[in-house]
Amino acid sequence: MARRSFLQWPVLRQFRSGDVLGRGPAVTSPHTRALEPRTATADRVVQSICPYCAVGCGQKVYVSGEKVVQIEGDADSPISRGRLCPKGSASEQLVNAPGRQYQVRYRPPHGTQWQSLDRDTAIDMIADRFLETRRRTWQDTDESGSPLRRTWGVASLGGATLDNEENYLIKKLFTAAGAVQIENQARI
Structure with missing residues (x-):
């Protein structure tokens, strides 16, 4: 030395x-x-919204090729004014995590192994089960004939990585389907 x-x-x-x-x-x-800063290697900067909570903080996503290299707060955002919380600052890890799944994984009832499914098959399975459960548990009226138009057989638990628009659409979908139990992870 x-x-x-x-x-x-x-x-x-x-x-x-x-x-x-x-x-x-x-x-x-x-x-x-x-x-040299990581942002200097980026090909382009894309404006986005933080996926973690309902606040909707603005983000600048720095992309090099097809890989996200850095995420920072967007100073032009009237909500966050360039600031991000610790989860928002770490959202680059959500995109680039080595354990991230890129295909649908399914474990059949009583199965011990996960198997891969194509997206169309998975969506069809979910839709069939949703409609069958809704049909089987539907309550049109109560004992006195008052309209209920609901089901207790279907519930929704939204995730904290969904943005406001996605949670809004999920709430509308499940309400229109007659579900009563609609909740979000951020409130629990």
């Missing part, structure tokens, strides 16, 4: 360079000056 001269001490560098407050070149090393 090379010995450093006392002339390289940061306080002496401050006074020698005229950077008395220590906010300029006196406090940066050659290594620090050589660093």
Whole structure:
């Protein structure tokens, strides 16, 4: 390891360079000056909304090729004014997580192994089960003949990674289907 001269001490560098407050070149090393921000490698910047809660903070998503390289707060957003909470700041990990699934996984009843399904098959299975359960548990009227038009057999638990628009549409869909138990993870 090379010995450093006392002339390289940061306080002496401050006074020698005229950077008395220590906010300029006196406090940066050659290594620090050589660093390049991740945003410099991006091909394009896409404006988005944070997926985690109902606040709707603005994000700038930096993309290089087809890979998200950085996510920062959008200073033009009237909601967040460039700030993100810890979850919003870490949302790049949601996109680039090594364990992220890119196909539909299904484990049949009493099965011990997961299997892959194509999307159309999975959607058809969900729709068939939804409609059958709704038909089987539908309550049109109560004992006195008052209209109910509901089902207790279908419920919805929305996720915190859905944005406001997605949660709004899910609420409308399940309400129109007669579901009474509609909740969101953010409220639990």
